Amino acid sequence: MNNTLIPFFVIIPLASAFLISFIGKFAKRIIIDALSCVSYLLLFVFSLYAVSLTHGAGGMPLVYTVGGWAPPFGISMVLDGLASFMLVTVNLIALCVIIFSLRYMERYTGKPKFHTLFALMVAGMNGVIVTGDLFNLYVFLEIASLSSYALVAFGTEAEELEASFKYAIMGSVAASFIFIGIAFLYGFTSTLNMADMAHVLSNKPATWVIPFVSVLFFMGFGLKAALVPFHAWLPDAHPSAPASISAMLSGVLIKTLGVYALARIFFNVFGITPQQSSVLMFLGALSMLVAVVLALSQWDLKRLLAYHSISQIGYVVLGIGLATPLGILGGLFHLFNHSVFKSLLFLNSGAIDYVVHTRDLKEMSGLKEKMPVTAQTNLVASLSIAGIPPFNGFWSKLIIIFACIQSGHGGYAIAAVVGSLLTLASFMKVQKFAFLGELKEKNKNIREAPLSMTVAMVVLAVICIGGGFLLLPSFRFFISEAVQVLLNGNEYSSLVLGAVGR
Amino acid sequence: MTLYLLCLLLFCIGLYGVLRKRNLVKMIVGLGIIEYSMNLFFVLLGYRVHGRAPLDARNQDILNMVDPLPQALVLTSIVIGLGVMALIIAIAIRIYEKYGTFDITKIKRLKG
């Protein structure tokens, strides 16, 4: 009964959220912090165990039927290579971010509410990842989105509220597109289970339904992933949130709700067509270039990072959109790497904000001598995001560029190289203005950020340096099994339905 | 068919309200209309002619029922809509408190 593990990815954060809200009024701070940390640690350990389970199962997914109702009658949860890959990414970042937040969030009031909302966000993301049911995916997507709307406005200052309002409106419109798409699919196939739906769709000819639903899903999940024509909310929402939340939003939320859901539905339910794949590639390349150009002119550190999130999401979508083994490998590997270094960069900006009380690049300079750990980790992350060897970002970008050339899309390869160079320029600016140069007079008395914050940053920096080792043959199964799930396409349905009885 | 199209027209009207109006309350109203239309659309998909409500009775005259699954899903969706709506209204009230207006052209502090 290995599959009994699967529902706990949702149960643990939910129970943690409810319990924190229950005891939050009278329990000591330390108990709440400990409860929170222990639950994310458990989740991380479980997700590592899930990787070994899926590896042991040898390409077969594990299926858990909630309430004992076999699919398609009840809701099933599916754990395969892609799901366990995403679970590790999400829960790793969540663990690091919550350790960082223990001190950082002391600046805000209402810390139990923060812990509750954070746990609900993690529960929503884990739910999206493990679910095998389309409507269930929508419900968990709404949980994660709703908690992120509230977390963006957590400081309750004017700008934060405004950004949150904009984000909430755009997010709800996106959700309504997704809902209408699900309604069309239900009317057409009369089932909601993704495996069963893939089975029905492959046997039922359709000319207009699938393209129409694809456009609805491109708009809906594209808004959630902040691909370029739909990106307007992100540069407001991500900088306005507390730094640890920005790290979660940019690091994993847009990827889980946007890229993962998009990939799962297009590859495994629809069985991707060349048209859909070219739309994905075009959106990816467009986001990659437009966002990085916009980022160059930013002087607000967090805003600059937010634009880079859009740009890097472009790389991921470009890689996945190629739909070749090498392209998907690069896309998914970049997804993992971007989660790590972008959350590290946001945590750095949070540490600077905590110590110097500013986000403006012109206000900070020469922080290197006073904040060595932040400066070094930031250097590592900047080199990773710019794609300098031997950091992890280099390997994934290299694979994506190779995959573009291999499949005959030379133009996209050049675009990827240009985007990478512009990223490097933009981060050289960050290094120059934030860490090098003369220390400002008013910053003479600052000290390095507290220990819990630096620990989280150092862990992420180590992963940035060592990330390239994931490509070694003995570790490669972590990513290559996820790639295999997407390459299987429509066979997902027979694999999942076949695994139910076991 | 006409019913579906009318329903999607209602969806477009809501979308117009959200995207084109420059007032927070109007945007919330537009969002409400979007939610009505999407819920109605899903329930329309499950309707069956001469069907009856999905409740078992002791002595049944009409045997075919309408599809209960869309109704269950829309029940979920109504409650989700209520939650989203309430949160957005709360944020709008806080914005009104800070700026003293619901007019978005006077609020715009962020560049976008």
Next chain:
Amino acid sequence: MELHILLIFMIVSALVAIEVKDLLSSVIAVGATGFALCLAFLVLKAPDLAITQLVVEILCLIILIRATIRKDIPLAIEGRWIFNTVATVAFIVVFLFFAQLALKELPAFGYPIMAVVKRYLQEGLAQTGAVNLVSAVILDFRAFDTLGEATVLFTAVIGIMAVLRRPGRKKER
């Protein structure tokens, strides 16, 4: 037929809600749309939804009216309205055209496929013991959705408490 009338009424009241200048009138017009939706649910044989929609609508209206009452600031006159109208109408026409193509491939109105649902109808009472099949679906067959739904509401409540609390930040030392 009555559905057509209800839908046209909903469209008209939605247009009024979007276009009217006074905010309170707008909120009341959207309330009218909601109650028409409630009637439409009754016509569509969905009594559960009608009850839920009715009470949710009342609650939403109370909150919205409290938010907008005494704040009837006239709307700013918008520039470029010709461009906006043309763009909007063009979008609606394109959207409805493609939707119409896709809708042709769905089963006709009133004749759903009901492949999965057949089993709910046949065995629902025996398997779950619930006479109300919608209840059986949301609390037994698809109870996990309901957990999610309850969590959404919980999130909304905690989120509202978090957004409305003051002060948001502690004073800097």
Next chain:
Amino acid sequence: MKKALLDNPRCGMSVIVKTITRLTVGLILLYGIYIVLHGHLSPGGGFAGGVIIALSFVHLMLAFGKDFAITKFSPNLASYLESVGALMFLAIALVGFSGGAFFRNILSKGTPFSLFSAGTIPLSNIAISLKVGVGLFAIFLALVILEKSKEEE
């Protein structure tokens, strides 16, 4: 103290509204409880019933003024009770593990059409109604308190 608050003409609406509220609010509450308990037998269920229960309190508050409700019920207490409801529902789901699966309906199904039937469904309805009713009332209370603190500033 309570009596004084209730009859104070300066808070809340007019005497007519207050009198009618006194007569109807109990009925509304009872109707909500009925809807919850008969969720598996007739249309309605935990959500609709929970909202009706919340509405009966909102009704009381609108008629008798803010101070009346705030003295008896704080948003903190409300969110406390709400998490009780949420934990109850999660516990019902977890108890299903003893029957072999998460959310398995383990109790006896009973005879159809009777109040005590359908296994865990009525229990879930009660948990949800507690959560929804208290949660929505907490939202309303929080908004009212916000307005009140604004007036005082």
